[in-house]
Amino acid sequence: MTKLNKALSLIILVLIAVSCKKDRDTNFTLNGHIKGIKKGVVYLQKNGDSSDIVDLDSVQIQGEPNFSLHTNIDEPILMYLKLFKNDGEEHYIPFFADKGITEINTTLKNFNFDAKIKGAKQQDLLNEYTDMITKFNNQNLDLMQANFIAQKDNDTIALDSIIRRSNNLIKRKYAFIIQFAMNNKNSAIAPYIALYEMPNANPKYIDSVYYALNDTIKNSFYGKKLNDIISNRNSAAE
Template structure:
């Protein structure tokens, strides 16, 4: 009888240790070519990057990771914990998110579905890259003009660049306002509206839904605006 009880207790303990806590966000997918290694699901906690789940892949390149999420935030999917060379950055939120990639180009062009905020962030990033490319063209033209001592062209390029910068800010502001019911809005405002006026920042903040205002990035955005207002009063 004692042996039976002991076996039952051991069985319960083993099951308890081996069972994986299921969160309200499931991250699943396939990393083609990854037959051996460890994938980590990580996120920022205060100022530290912490692992919330991990899985060792031995012979299979498919994975499932999970976390309990209260507010959509950015996550890292890293290979062997390396967040510098090999990582996939994505917007995590409740539900099932599918990430497909390959080990050779891990993190460069992953396919991510199931996250509305990620979908919006990808949409914004495409336009952002166009602005970045135009900026690089201005830098080259400015360098060539100064080298040729063509000051009239330098002056004109400076005016055109200011117009481009204003256009980028207006696009970013409108994008955030249009998507004010998604947590990506305050995130983009925090990371991309660094040269925007306080009036524009306030306009975006006032457009956010109550749900988004109460999110991680919504609260951070409010704190950011409050600091600017305090600084301007000094």
């Protein structure tokens, strides 16, 4: 064996050892597959203490569509799978992670929209939530199109009907969001939704979600953030 071959073999062994050590030292693994990818970099990310995004792990892809990313987490939290493919655009898949293994299968062509995520039970709830929100949003798009046609035709009767239906849709959407959070008060998804999906809701509904949480969820990452929002709002009102 030549010196070059020996050196290459040593490098490979070191990389394998480092990879195995990383697997042992972390409690979360993201296994991913991106159909159609030939080259790029994938990142495992989360929100930092401020609004910054923090890189937790990364892998360079060279022809192999399968990859694994690793980190340590203390509790369920929203993370991001980011793909960099040097096209000047940002490509993210948000997902709820918990200790253990999460699997994400997607495509290069529709990286975000084709994502199939299997893992934490909080992610299952997030999938259920986003599926329903998508239905509301699609109904809103239909109403916007109908409104455009009614305005073009100067059909005031149709416009009045569309406005009523639109207002009713908004009420039903917010009612669903609030009820979904309340129905899942024992999950980290509840304070997360109250924080990021109810910005224009009446404060009493946000308070209701928080006070319905059990102590474990109140002391979770999102539970504490929700408490801070409520406390700051109450202090400002005094």
